[in-house]
Amino acid sequence: MIEINDLVMKYSDNIILNKINLQIDAHETCAIIGPSGCGKSTLLYGLAGIVKPASGSITIDNSIVVGNRKETGVILQTYGLMPWKTVWENASLGLSIRGVKKNSIEEKISIILKQLHIYDLRDQYPVQLSGGQRQRVAIARALSIEPDLLLMDEPFSSLDAIAREELQNVVVDLYNQKAMTTIIVTHSIEEAVFLGQKIIIMDPTTGNIKKTLDNHHFGDHAFRNTTDFHKTCVEVRKLMEVTST
Numbered sequence: 001m002i003e004i005n006d007l008v009m010k011y012s013d014n015i016i017l018n019k020i021n022l023q024i025d026a027h028e029t030c031a032i033i034g035p036s037g038c039g040k041s042t043l044l045y046g047l048a049g050i051v052k053p054a055s056g057s058i059t060i061d062n063s064i065v066v067g068n069r070k071e072t073g074v075i076l077q078t079y080g081l082m083p084w085k086t087v088w089e090n091a092s093l094g095l096s097i098r099g100v101k102k103n104s105i106e107e108k109i110s111i112i113l114k115q116l117h118i119y120d121l122r123d124q125y126p127v128q129l130s131g132g133q134r135q136r137v138a139i140a141r142a143l144s145i146e147p148d149l150l151l152m153d154e155p156f157s158s159l160d161a162i163a164r165e166e167l168q169n170v171v172v173d174l175y176n177q178k179a180m181t182t183i184i185v186t187h188s189i190e191e192a193v194f195l196g197q198k199i200i201i202m203d204p205t206t207g208n209i210k211k212t213l214d215n216h217h218f219g220d221h222a223f224r225n226t227t228d229f230h231k232t233c234v235e236v237r238k239l240m241e242v243t244s245t
């Protein structure tokens with residue numbers, strides 16, 4: 001379980017997040033949405049231990065986050081792939097850094113690459129891949145460490161609508177297999193509604209949470225085509241409009 005208590009995040013004297021309180025249950029998926037610059041990434045960096053709170057705390061499973069946590073998988077906007085390493089080498093980086101034995105790495109990475117349909121691309125370099133394929137490699141690397149928490153910062157923003165929906169389906173499938181706590185920062189209302197059991201709408205004027213919606217429909221690819229999906233999108237859009245005026 002994640003507990004955020006009176007969290008203040010600043011860059012120099014500039015307060016970005018102001019006294020945020022939030023609980024995210026273990027095995028929950030949470031989408032964070034809000035206008036550009038409202039501090040979504042900053043919140044994710046706090047959860048990842050990349051940026052330290054000015055005050056307040058972030059606790060994961062009763063331990064205060066003070067830096068990288070080895071059970072947290074992180075996918076940042078830029079994918080973070082090493083251009084000089086192959087798909088296989090990029091995907092296995094997290095395991096080799098942790099000193100995992102070669103046999104075990106081979107077994108785990110083969111399974112994950114096959115699951116993400118990029119096994120045949122294992123000897124290619126990032127420059128030879130499409131955006132969606134690169135993103136699958138980044139997902140493979142994050143999953144290889146078997147995280148209990150997966151943090152994603154606008155992971156699909158550079159993809160076309162179809163590639164984006166395919167990868168959203170992959171996230172749902174992975175969740176249905178492993179039920180890892182998943183937090184995704186997104187600009188897309190549809191993505192937030194499709195991927196978040198909890199949808200957090202941020203308010204840039206207060207540096208706090210405007211509203212949290214519970215969404216019980218998560219987990220089914222077909223949800224995208226339902227009336228409930230569209231209704232929830234409209235609800236989130238209205239809250240975003242209020243936020244941005």
Ligand SMILES: Nc1ncnc2c1ncn2[C@@H]1O[C@H](COP(=O)(O)OP(=O)(O)OP(=O)(O)O)[C@@H](O)[C@H]1O
Nearest residue numbers: 011012016034035036037038039040041042043187
């Ligand atoms: N390293 C930094 N140093 C100083 N200010 C920063 C830094 N990173 C972000 N900021 C500022 O903090 C604010 C919040 O940035 P953040 O990236 O968290 O917002 P965001 O909601 O994720 O934005 P976007 O949707 O555009 O990615 C912005 O005003 C940004 O300019």
